[in-house]
Structure formats: structure tokens, C-alpha cells
Amino acid sequence: MHILGIETSCDETAAAVVESGKRILSSVVASQVDVHHIYGGVVPELASRKHIEAIVSVAEQALQQSGLNRSAIEAVAATQGPGLVGALLVGFSFAKAYAYARHLPFLGVDHLDGHLCSVLLSDTPPSFPYVALLASGGHTAIYFAATIGEYELLGQTRDDAAGEAYDKVAKMLGLGYPGGGVIDRLARSGDPERIAFPRPYLDKDRFDFSFSGIKTAVHRHIQSCGSPLSESEKADIAAGFQAAVVDVLAHKLLSAAEAKQCRHLAVVGGVAANQGLRERLGAAALRRGLKLHVPPLSLCGDNAAMIAAAAYHQFQDGARTPLHADVYSRHMRKIQ
Ligand code: KG4
Ligand code: ZN
Secondary structure, three states: OEEEEEEOOOOEEEEEEEEOOOEEEEEEEEEOHHHHHOOOOOOHHHHHHHHHHHHHHHHHHHHHHHOOOHHHOOEEEEEEEOOOHHHHHHHHHHHHHHHHHOOOOEEEEEHHHHHHHHHHHOOOOOOOOEEEEEEOOOOEEEEEEEEOOEEEEEEEEOOOOHHHHHHHHHHHOOOOOOOHHHHHHHHOOOOOOOOOOOOOOOOOOOOOEOOHHHHHHHHHHHHHHOOOOOHHHHHHHHHHHHHHHHHHHHHHHHHHHHHOOOOEEEEEOHHHHOHHHHHHHHHHHHHHOOEEEOOOHHHOOOOOHHHHHHHHHHHHOOOOOOOOOOOOOOOOOOOO
16 A cells, blocks of 8 residues: 655655555655754744745655556545644645545644654564654653554653754754754764763653753853853763763663563654664663664654654554644644
8 A cells, every 4th residue: 555645744844655654665855954054943934934835846756756656646644743833734735635636545644653653664673562762853752662553651851852952952052953963973072971961860760851951051061161162172062961861861761661571672753863872772772682673864853754654554543534634733642
């Protein structure tokens, strides 16, 4: 079964064609990073407008690159939420119109479900049950995945998302938006032990996170240095910050695996691209006899292949979304 997926929840216009929830025939992502970079974050109205400009050609490219005849598309799916409402509406309305014009079933997909499905598109997907860390610019949470589409929320951030903290620290260091990749790279040349930023584990037996304290500590440290910061000071701050975030994320995921007695772990979302986190978890998993699963880099950030994959499983369960359905900005699906 071939599904055309559309994703426009934030600042990436994406379309993909996926076969039977597993094989990616095409995946096109048009990033708006250049537009938002100078503002140090995503400007919602600009994002909506850029999606409008890009959506038709991105969808056309995905259909063409799939090598399929248009009549081979059997359903259309789009991200319904959470995300920026104006941005979501562009992809959601486009997908509805496409489905309506071609008399195809339509599916609204939760963005977080999409991220959780991204790891199922990798060559070595985890076996159920597993625990998954979803860390992106908007969310940071740990789930117990009992089976496809059945996720129990074990804990989540009480304030900033991990990616958001990366973006804010990058802004403080004058590194632009988005900050994750830049800090990850800069951290490699810094000393992670020179500046000890706090590790907020909160209740050690629970799986909630808090990143605002680390971010504030970085801010105070920068103020105490006086400006301008040298390149090596910036690298040490990046390394110290990354070490603190990675320590907390890794600790919580490994504790969740232990609590739920899972041998398989997954990390998904934009922050799953983080080399420091991948290395730390990879080494810890090896020591403990666990199996770590991370999607390829192209599926960590926002993309439409994960949306088409999640839609496939929903479709198999009989789900269909009516054409009068609306988008939602905050999380409101059955994931508790
Ligand atoms: O999943 P995603 O593309 O969009 C959301 O759903 O939010 O995640 C974007 C986030 C941004 O905050 C970005 O800074 C972060 O993922 N990110 C990273 C890395 N690459 C992207 N964070 C840490 N390390 C990275 N290498
Ligand atoms: Zn995302």
C-alpha cells in the first residue's frame, strides 16, 4: 500500500511516499532554516507563508521521485498537530484537497506518533516492547512502546524541550538557529569538564525532565565571563552544556529501560541526531547488553516519511479522518 505523507508542523515543508509503512520510495524536505536563522527562532507567520510557496512543488517532487504512477497512491496523510497552527493548516489542507480530488482516504497523523514511527523505518527496527526517548525542539518525553501505536507516556519535560534548550543556548552564544547541530559540533573541540553545569535529575525514580535550570546556568556563566567570549570559551560552554543534557537524557532512558525491563531502546526526534548522545547511549547499551535503535539522520528531524509510516498503521487499524477535521496546536491525542 502506498501513502503520500505531508508534514508542515514547523519550519520544514516535507512530502514522502512510503510503501506499506516500511519502504521509503521518496522523501523530500524543504527547510526554511535560512528564513528563520536571522531571527534566532521560527517566526510562525513566515513559516506559514513559506509552506504555501513550497508545498505544491515539494509534493510534486515526492510523487515524481517515488517512480509510481499517481493512481498507485492509495491514501493521503498529513500532520494534524501538535505544531504551529498556520503552518499545520497549509499541509493539512493541501493533503485534504489532494485526497478529495482523487477520491482517496485521508488520515490526520499526530506529529509525535510520526517521530515514534521513524525508528520503524530504519534497517534494524526495535522489537516490541521497547522504551523510546522522543527529544525534539517542541517535546522531550519517554514512552513505553507496547506495540505499534500503543505508547504509554512515562515522563516528560516540565519546562523546555531538550532541542529548545540547545536552540536557546546557541542563541546566547551567537550561533544562530537551529542550535543543536552547531553546539554538537562545537562541543567536540571543548572541554566538557571545565564548567560543571547542573544535572537536574528531579525525582531519580521518575522520568520527568527539566532543562530550564541548565539553560539559566549557562546564561549566568556567560554573564560572569564578560564579553566577548573567545572561541575556546564558547567551545567549553558548548561541551559542558552538552555533557549535562546528555547525562540527563541517557540516565532517564536507561532507568526507564530497567524499570520496564526492556532490552530495546530507541531515540527519535531532532535531538536523536546528536553525536554525543548517540555515542553515550551506544556505549551504555553495549555494556548492559541492550540494543539501541536510532533512525538515520534524515529521519531524526521533521520529515514526511514518518508521517506516512504512522498513517499506514492507523489505516490498518481502520482509522480515517473526516475532511472537516481541524488541526491542533497542543498535544491532544490518546497518548497520555
Ligand atoms: O524533530 P525536530 O526536527 O522538530 C521538532 O519537532 O521540534 O527537532 C528540531 C530540534 C531543534 O531544536 C534542533 O536544535 C534539534 O532538534 N537538533 C539537535 C541536533 N540536531 C537538531 N539537538 C542536538 N544535537 C543535534 N545534533
Ligand atoms: Zn518534530
